[in-house]
Amino acid sequence: MTENVTDQVTKSRQCAETGLDDSQIADYLAARPHFFDRHRTLLEQLRLPHEQRGSVSLVEAKLDRQRQRIYELEDEITGLMTVAGENERIFRVYMDLIPRLFECTSISELERLMCRTLQEQLRISALRLVLDPRTYPSEQSPAGEQLERIYRERMASQDVYLGRLGKDEKSRLFQDAMVNSCALIRLGKQGEMGLLAFGSIDSGHYRSGMDTLLIRQLADILALLLPRLVLSASERPAAVVDDHR
Numbered sequence: 001m002t003e004n005v006t007d008q009v010t011k012s013r014q015c016a017e018t019g020l021d022d023s024q025i026a027d028y029l030a031a032r033p034h035f036f037d038r039h040r041t042l043l044e045q046l047r048l049p050h051e052q053r054g055s056v057s058l059v060e061a062k063l064d065r066q067r068q069r070i071y072e073l074e075d076e077i078t079g080l081m082t083v084a085g086e087n088e089r090i091f092r093v094y095m096d097l098i099p100r101l102f103e104c105t106s107i108s109e110l111e112r113l114m115c116r117t118l119q120e121q122l123r124i125s126a127l128r129l130v131l132d133p134r135t136y137p138s139e140q141s142p143a144g145e146q147l148e149r150i151y152r153e154r155m156a157s158q159d160v161y162l163g164r165l166g167k168d169e170k171s172r173l174f175q176d177a178m179v180n181s182c183a184l185i186r187l188g189k190q191g192e193m194g195l196l197a198f199g200s201i202d203s204g205h206y207r208s209g210m211d212t213l214l215i216r217q218l219a220d221i222l223a224l225l226l227p228r229l230v231l232s233a234s235e236r237p238a239a240v241v242d243d244h245r
Helices: 002-018 022-030 040-045 058-101 107-122 147-154 167-174 213-235
Strands: 047-050 054-057 126-131 160-163 181-187 194-200
Touching: 047 058, 054 058, 058 107, 058 213, 107 126, 107 213, 126 167, 126 213, 147 167, 147 181, 147 194, 167 181, 167 194, 181 213, 194 213
Parallel strands: none
Antiparallel strands: 047 054, 126 194, 160 181, 181 194
């Protein structure tokens, strides 16, 4: 502490004697980029404090900073390549899934296919397809009865919600599945068809601000398929019980 005070006093005296301060010197050198070209001996003599090597020349200090920046850029590039690779893998999972959805003949089959595929390939812990009973009265479910509350509390001014849910909300949507973060997206132009819910055990997996392009595309596909599947289910004849012994 005493040494720092002494250094500051010394610098103040030097500035007072020369009439210059640090900012004036810095401005002078910045305005004269070729100053050290004309004073190469001074460039070699100037030394900067260094934690490991005691002191280094200005040239060595600049090289050290450039090396450090190169290392940082390499880390950034590696991180970007990792993210790009993971994004491509996720994209391929969705692109492979979508054509298979058109082969489904019932809503339950549709939900099972999405759930199995995304759980196995994307480590999603839960997925629920909940139809709005006001649009599809025949598709009643406990979760469907709670849609209005979810819309009001979590999605009042948006068609997608990303983040966490309360204990009761998780229980209604995902039953006993381990879910610590979720993505909820309404189905249909006005969200009138229902809700598609994704759950992850990772509390930071679904978070505000993340990209939602792929789940929006999946929701659009479901909005095309659901009317046909609901109509098909309503037209399907009830199973005939054979009473012949």
